[in-house]
Amino acid sequence: xxxxxxARVLPAEPSALEKVRKILFGRLDTMLATGIIVVxxxxxxxxxxxxxxxxxxxxxxxxxxxxxxENWLGTDQFGRDVLSRxxxxxxxxxxxxxxxxVLAAIFxxxxxxxxxxxxxxxxxxxxxVIDLLLAFPELLLAILIAAxxxxxxxxxxxxxxxxFIPGFARVARAQTLSVKQEPYVEAAIAVxxxxxxxxxxxxxxxxxxxxxxxxxxxxxxxxxIEASLSFLGIGTRAPNPxxxxxxxxxxxxLFGSPWPIIGAGVAITLVVLSFNLVGDAIRDALDPSTAR
Amino acid sequence: MHxxxxxxxxxxxxxxxxxxVLSVRDLKTSFLxxxxxxxxxxGISFDIDAEETLAVVGESGSGKSVxxxxxxxxxxxxxxRVEGSVRxxxxxxxxxxxxxxxxxxxxxxxxxxxxxxxxxxxxxxVGKQIAEVLTIHDRYSGxxxxxxxxxxxxxxxxxxAASRLNDYPHSLSGxxxxxxxxxxxxxxxxxxxxxxxxxxxxxxxxxxxxxxxxKQLQKEEGMGVLFITHDMGVVAEVADRTVVMLEGRAVxxxxxxxxxxxxxxxxxxxxxAAVPKLGQGSENGPQHFPxxxxxxxxxxxxxxxxxxxxxxxxxxxxxxxxxxxxxxxGGLFSGPSGRVHAVEKVSFDLRGGETLALVGESGCGKSTxxxxxxxxxEPQSGEISIEGxxxxxxxxxxxxxxxxxxxxxxxxxxxxxxxxxxxGDAIAEPFLTHKLGTKAQAREKAMDLLERVGLSADMASRFxxxxxxxxxxxxxxxxxxxxxxxxIVADESVSALDVSIKAQVxxxxxxxxxxxxxxxxxISHDMAVVERISHQVAVMYLGEIxxxxxxxxxxxNPQHPYxxxxxxxxxxxxxxxxxxxxxxxxxxxxxPIRPVDYVPPVREYxxxxxxxxxxxxxxxxxx
Numbered sequence: 001x002x003x004x005x006x007a008r009v010l011p012a013e014p015s016a017l018e019k020v021r022k023i024l025f026g027r028l029d030t031m032l033a034t035g036i037i038v039v040x041x042x043x044x045x046x047x048x049x050x051x052x053x054x055x056x057x058x059x060x061x062x063x064x065x066x067x068x069x070e071n072w073l074g075t076d077q078f079g080r081d082v083l084s085r086x087x088x089x090x091x092x093x094x095x096x097x098x099x100x101x102v103l104a105a106i107f108x109x110x111x112x113x114x115x116x117x118x119x120x121x122x123x124x125x126x127x128x129v130i131d132l133l134l135a136f137p138e139l140l141l142a143i144l145i146a147a148x149x150x151x152x153x154x155x156x157x158x159x160x161x162x163x164f165i166p167g168f169a170r171v172a173r174a175q176t177l178s179v180k181q182e183p184y185v186e187a188a189i190a191v192x193x194x195x196x197x198x199x200x201x202x203x204x205x206x207x208x209x210x211x212x213x214x215x216x217x218x219x220x221x222x223x224x225i226e227a228s229l230s231f232l233g234i235g236t237r238a239p240n241p242x243x244x245x246x247x248x249x250x251x252x253x254l255f256g257s258p259w260p261i262i263g264a265g266v267a268i269t270l271v272v273l274s275f276n277l278v279g280d281a282i283r284d285a286l287d288p289s290t291a292r
Numbered sequence: 293m294h295x296x297x298x299x300x301x302x303x304x305x306x307x308x309x310x311x312x313v314l315s316v317r318d319l320k321t322s323f324l325x326x327x328x329x330x331x332x333x334x335g336i337s338f339d340i341d342a343e344e345t346l347a348v349v350g351e352s353g354s355g356k357s358v359x360x361x362x363x364x365x366x367x368x369x370x371x372x373r374v375e376g377s378v379r380x381x382x383x384x385x386x387x388x389x390x391x392x393x394x395x396x397x398x399x400x401x402x403x404x405x406x407x408x409x410x411x412x413x414x415x416x417x418v419g420k421q422i423a424e425v426l427t428i429h430d431r432y433s434g435x436x437x438x439x440x441x442x443x444x445x446x447x448x449x450x451x452x453a454a455s456r457l458n459d460y461p462h463s464l465s466g467x468x469x470x471x472x473x474x475x476x477x478x479x480x481x482x483x484x485x486x487x488x489x490x491x492x493x494x495x496x497x498x499x500x501x502x503x504x505x506x507k508q509l510q511k512e513e514g515m516g517v518l519f520i521t522h523d524m525g526v527v528a529e530v531a532d533r534t535v536v537m538l539e540g541r542a543v544x545x546x547x548x549x550x551x552x553x554x555x556x557x558x559x560x561x562x563x564x565a566a567v568p569k570l571g572q573g574s575e576n577g578p579q580h581f582p583x584x585x586x587x588x589x590x591x592x593x594x595x596x597x598x599x600x601x602x603x604x605x606x607x608x609x610x611x612x613x614x615x616x617x618x619x620x621x622g623g624l625f626s627g628p629s630g631r632v633h634a635v636e637k638v639s640f641d642l643r644g645g646e647t648l649a650l651v652g653e654s655g656c657g658k659s660t661x662x663x664x665x666x667x668x669x670e671p672q673s674g675e676i677s678i679e680g681x682x683x684x685x686x687x688x689x690x691x692x693x694x695x696x697x698x699x700x701x702x703x704x705x706x707x708x709x710x711x712x713x714x715x716g717d718a719i720a721e722p723f724l725t726h727k728l729g730t731k732a733q734a735r736e737k738a739m740d741l742l743e744r745v746g747l748s749a750d751m752a753s754r755f756x757x758x759x760x761x762x763x764x765x766x767x768x769x770x771x772x773x774x775x776x777x778x779x780i781v782a783d784e785s786v787s788a789l790d791v792s793i794k795a796q797v798x799x800x801x802x803x804x805x806x807x808x809x810x811x812x813x814x815i816s817h818d819m820a821v822v823e824r825i826s827h828q829v830a831v832m833y834l835g836e837i838x839x840x841x842x843x844x845x846x847x848x849n850p851q852h853p854y855x856x857x858x859x860x861x862x863x864x865x866x867x868x869x870x871x872x873x874x875x876x877x878x879x880x881x882x883x884p885i886r887p888v889d890y891v892p893p894v895r896e897y898x899x900x901x902x903x904x905x906x907x908x909x910x911x912x913x914x915x
Contacts, residue, residue, distance in 0.1 A: 183708035187768075190666050191722040191775070192695035201721075205712040 023278075023285045030281040033274035040271055044090040053081035055088040055241050064257045074259040076249055082260045085241040086267060092153075092242035093271070096226040100160035101218040105211055107161070108168025113199060113207070115169070116176030127173070130166040138163040142225050146234040156235055160222050171214055175207035182206075210283070217279035220272040227268055243268050312339040313483050313516035314363070318376040321355075321362045329373065332358045334540045336376075338533075340484065340516035345507075347519045347531030347548070349563075351790040352761075355540040356520050360488050363518070364403060365393050381483055399429050402477030404470065406489040411473055412461040418445075418472045419457030425479040444475040449505060465880055467498035474505065481513060488520045495653035496817065497879070500861035503529050522790065524567040525820075525863030528552060536560045548867040566795040567865050568820030570847065577601070578647060578825050578843075580802055581795035600645035600805050601827055606680055607641035608811045609665070609698070609779050614638040614674035616657075616664050620885065633884050634660040635671065636835040636892050640828075642779065645805060647812040649822040649843075651858070652832035655884060658815045661832070662781045665813065666700050667691060678779065696726055699772035703784035705764035709756040715742075716752025719771045726775060741770040744807075746800060762793035766800065773804065781813045786821060798825055819862045823847055831855045834884045836895065841904030851906040853913045 024034045043050060052072075059079035067074045073082040115126040133141065145159040179185065180203065188198050223243075229235030230244025238245055243264040250260030321333040333355040340346045350356045361367050362374045365385060378385045380400055388396065397403070405411050413421060422444055423437035432440050438457065445453035448471040461469055470490060477485060487506065491499040507530060510517055519530055527534055527548060535545040536557065544557040555561045565582055579597055614635055622629035635657045642648045650658040664671040667683065676683050683694050699722075702708040709718055719741055720734035729737070739749035745766040756764060765785060772780055782801070786794045798821060804810055816822050822829055823843055830840040831854065839852040850856045857879070896908040 183702040183704055184710040186668055187700065187702060187708050187771070188710075188721070190668060190695065190700045191725055191771075192692040193721065193725045194692075197725075201713070202710050206710065 019285065020282075023281050027281065030277055033277035036270055036274040037278065040090055040267075040274075041094065043087055044094045047087050047091055051081075051084035051087045053084040055080060055085040056239050057081075064253050066257060067259060073263050074257050076246075076257070076260050077253050082246070082263055085246055085260075086243070086263050089241040089243045089246055089264065090267065092230075092236050092240065093223050093226055093244075093268075096156060096160065096242075097219045097223040097271075097275075100157050100222045101164060101215045103157070103161045104164035104218070105168050105215045108165040109172040109204070109207070109211055111165065112169035112172025112174075113176045113203060116173040117180060117195075117199060117203065123173075126169070130169050133162070133166040134170070138221065139225055139228055142229060143232065143234065146229055150234075152237060156226060156229060159229070160225055163225070164218055164222070167218070168211060168214060171210050172207060175210060176203055179203050179206050213279060213283035216275060216282050220275035220279065223268065223275070224272055227264075312341045313344075313381060314340040314518065315379040315382075316363065316377070317379075319359065319362060319378065320375040321358050321367070322373045324371045324373075332540055333362065336535070336537070336542050338535050338542075338545060340518060342483070342516055343510060343514050344533070345510065345517040345519055345531045347521060347527045347534045348537060349521055349524065349527050349534060350537035351522060351563075351792065353539075354537040356522075356537050357488055359537070360486055360518065360520050364397060364401065364486060395429070398425060398482070399480045400482050401484040401486060402480075402482040403486045404473045404477050404488070404490045406492050409461060409466070409469055412469060414461055417458050417460055418464070419459075422472070422476050422479060425476050429480050431480060440479075441475075444479055445472070447478070447509070448472070448475045450475075465498075466494055467501060467880065470494065470498075470502055471505065474502075474509070478509060478513065482515060484516045484518065485510070486518045486520075489522070490519075491526065492521070492523070496819070496863075497653065497857055497861040499526075499863070501879075503863075506530065523863065524564055524791070525569075525865045528865045528867045529863045529869070531867075536563065552865065552867050562792060564865065566791045568795075568818065568824055569865055570820050570823055570859070570862055577827055578802060580799045581824065583796070583799070597802065598806065600809065602644035602646075602809070605644070608644050608646075608679060609642040609813065610675070610677045611641075611661075611665065612639045612675040612677075614661065614664060614671050614676065616660050616669065616671045619888075628888055630885050631888055631890065633657075633835045633886055633890070633892060635664060637895070638674075638832075638835075638837055640830055640837065640840065642811050642813060642828075644778070644811055645809045646828065647805065647814050647826040648828040648830065649814040649816060649826035650830050650832055651816055651819060651822050653817060653858070655834075656832040657835040657884065658817075658832050659783055660835075662700070662783045662813060662815050666698065666781055668700075693726075696775045697777050698779045698781065699775060699777040700781045700783065701765070701768050701772050701785040703787055705761045705768060705788065706756075708768050709764055711756055714753050714755055715759070715767050718756075719752075719767065719774050722771060722774045728775075737774060738770070741773055742767075744773070744804070745770045746796075760793075762789055762797060765789060765797050769797075769800065769804070773808070776808065777810070779811045779813065781815070783815045784817070785814075787816065787818060794821065801825065819847075819858065831858065834882060836907065838907045838909070839905070841900070845901050845904040849900065849904075851900045851904075852909060 023030065025031050057080060059075075062071070062075045062079040064077055065071055065075040071081050071083065073086065076082055076085070111126050111130070115123040136144070141163045142159045145162060146155065149155045149159070185198060185202050188202050193201075226235055226242065227244035227247070230242045231248045233245075233248065235244050236242035238249075246260050246264040250258070250264070254261060316339070317337050319333055319336045320331060322329040322331045336359055338346055348356045348359055358367075363378050363385070365374070367374065374386060376386070380396065385393065385396065412418070419438055419441045422441035423432070426432040426437040426440055442453050442457055445456055450456050450468060450471050456464075461472070464472065485506070490506070491502050494502060503526065506517065517530075521527060531548045533546065534548045534551045535542050536551065536559070537543070538559050544551065544555060544560045551560060552564060555564060568581075577597070577599055580595070615637060616635040618632040618634055619628035620630040620632065638657070638661055640648060650661060652658045660669070663669050665676055671684070674684075678694060678697050681694065683691060686694055709715065713721075716735065716738045719738040720731075723729065723734040723737055724731065735752070738752055742749050742751060747763060747766055747770075756767070759767065786797050789797060801812065802825065805812065812825070814822065814826055826843050828841065829843050829846050830837045831846065831852065832838070833854045839846055839850065839855045846855065847859065850859055893910065897905045898908055900906050
């Protein structure tokens with residue numbers, strides 16, 4: 001009898017990789033979205049090989065041209081090739097899109113876990129600061145900080161990161177509060193495991209699912225915010241292309257040559273939509289409580 | 293197996309279900325899973341007559357609850373398929389439209405479930421909820437419905453029914469909530485009551501009350517009862533006939549007496565043998581459960597177990613006047629509004645190789661005592677010494693070292709292992725934390741321990757999700773053992789396990805006690821298991837130990853009224869006692885919440901027999 005009960009082992013759960021594969025290719029819409037993201041990432045990586053012209057090369061002879069076989073999406077007010085600028089612009093947009101949520105997730109999770117695990121005065125202090133940051137809309141906060149610090153790559157990254165930290169901290173804190181109650185955490189305390197090791201080994205791995213889901217959703221927001229900041233002139237500095245400042249430049253010649261705006265608009269829409277779809281799918285798969 | 297299932301149909305075949313309240317024929321239920329249709333229940337048949345109780349008994353995953361849900365047609369029609377025939381008073385239920393089925397539920401069949409709290413709407417008073425049942429089925433309206441609700445509460449023996457009508461579910465105790473559920477189920481005088489584990493979540497004294505109540509109401513109303521349970525003791529208490537289920541099949545079906553006296557099926561016999569019974573304590577201290585082969589039903593007699601207690605020398609664990617109180621927060625600017633006296637002046641000694649059981653019902657402070665000893669919570673006062681060292685005086689670092697000597701096994705085997713750490717690493721973690729050796733040695737140790745708890749060493753790289761509840765509890769035991777502790781605090785460690793698995797884990801714990809000379813502080817509400825495993829027992833009530841002593845003295849000759857009540861409430865796996873209708877007792881377990889200025893009375897203890905200590909009780913126990 002004992003042998004019967006103890007010898008049997010249940011099949012292994014699907015590995016994380018398998019789960020991700022199932023999420024990304026399980027439904028038609030997420031599969032399409034994943035495809036679009038992959039294409040855009042490839043475009044960004046291979047920009048020097050794909051772009052037909054130098055995105056910064058101006059030409060007084062080719063101002064505001066309409067699409068032709070020479071310039072597929074026409075040229076802008078300085079005679080720069082719009083397609084090349086879009087292709088190079090995807091580098092800036094995607095870099096912002098990826099780096100800020102990752103940084104925000106790291107700092108936010110750390111703050112949230114510390115607040116949730118230790119509680120008391122530490123929790124109250126961190127939570128109040130987070131509440132304060134949450135009181136501002138992300139975009140407004142970003143504009144505020146950007147206005148003080150000025151534009152530039154790392155400034156924008158810092159701006160978006162700070163704007164995103166509260167969300168991650170909130171989620172991490174709530175998750176920590178519930179994981180902290182799990183008997184396996186108590187078991188570790190009872191064994192005498194040191195606090196930092198408990199946090200790294202027993203808490204953080206078990207709160208990562210919603211954090212990863214949130215991160216994917218916020219890649220879309222980061223891209224949008226970067227575009228908005230660049231549009232307002234406090235984001236990526238001209239003449240470096242980003243989707244936001246391509247729209248800004250295109251505004252001046254909207255009726256003569258709408259192609260820069262249309263091109264950048266379509267790119268932003270596609271990427272943001274795709275990340276939102278994938279983010280939703282990941283959240284549904286990892287966090288059963290929000291699944292439909 | 294075919295032979296045994298024929299036994300069940302033999303008795304009912306001639307009348308072919310005619311005239312019985314419920315007649316189930318060849319019920320098959322399948323669920324749609326990622327692997328296609330999987331049959332959960334394959335071919336169950338039984339009949340229930342008026343005034344008859346049929347128990348469907350089985351371990352988790354046997355398909356007993358799915359059987360009940362299929363009969364009630366409460367399964368999602370898109371994800372499940374029910375075939376066969378279910379006839380309630382000669383009306384086929386499986387072909388009824390959803391609207392017709394709605395009028396059958398409630399009107400002709402009532403249901404009660406395990407979790408009374410989640411089955412009641414927390415936002416409505418209980419009176420309104422009962423009245424709603426009455427008005428939906430057009431039996432009463434408005435004021436008359438409320439009047440009838442009051443009468444129903446009275447019928448389920450709720451004291452002061454009229455004033456309880458306006459109570460919300462959260463202000464009632466678990467037992468009272470289950471009574472409200474019964475009142476709702478019986479509101480329209482159904483012919484059949486389906487009870488799915490109705491007492492599993494309740495304390496043993498409350499369970500006894502609810503079982504008595506169901507029996508009495510059944511007699512008054514003349515209804516049939518389908519009783520789903522995993523507890524053979526409960527089966528013996530309530531059921532006229534019993535169907536034993538294993539992996540979706542009825543392996544045996546007969547009168548309850550016949551099942552208990554001369555079960556044909558090996559599994560049935562194994563199940564009955566594994567049921568802990570009171571009054572089986574041996575002269576020679578704790579003894580193993582007899583082990584049975586599931587397939588053949590052959591009993592392997594338990595070998596005599598040597599005495600493991602080391603009587604000389606000082607106790608391994610000694611607790612003196614332990615006190616833990618929790619404040620209940622009041623408003624923003626006022627102090628606490630009350631205080632939970634979870635543990636009040638608890639004292640006991642645990643010797644080497646000895647098992648001391650703390651028994652009591654929920655809220656009696658037994659778990660809090662265990663957690664305070666582990667210093668998972670800080671007690672207000674008292675002394676806890678391990679081999680003479682007062683651990684409450686230790687600083688953080690030295691406490692960390694002391695933890696090597698005292699370890700804990702928790703109740704829920706599913707939650708006490710980190711799902712993202714392999715079991716080998718989990719068992720090695722304590723060893724590495726205390727730097728008792730290299731990583732290679734830790735791995736070796738983990739493999740050795742896995743073998744010792746009856747698993748195999750090559751399982752070390754697997755993750756907790758791949759193991760069943762009983763296996764996980766073995767892993768937790770291995771983890772606790774990796775530091776070679778002197779004392780293990782086992783907090784309800786076998787309560788969540790199925791009976792046959794429970795017997796095996798208890799046997800394992802006894803084996804390990806022999807091998808390592810361990811002392812156990814065994815915290816449990818299950819009197820029968822306690823009688824098996826422990827040398828000493830301490831009965832707790834409202835945070836205090838009311839009676840304490842050797843198991844045979846306390847269980848054989850209980851002195852305190854609470855101990856007596858607890859003993860009387862334990863279901864006895866003896867069907868011949870069933871016919872006795874005992875009066876329904878309404879005694880609730882009192883609350884340990886006291887006003888802030890409450891000063892606990894000074895207790896005196898007397899010795900009933902050598903080492904058998906009883907608290908001298910006050911007026912509240914004088915009946």
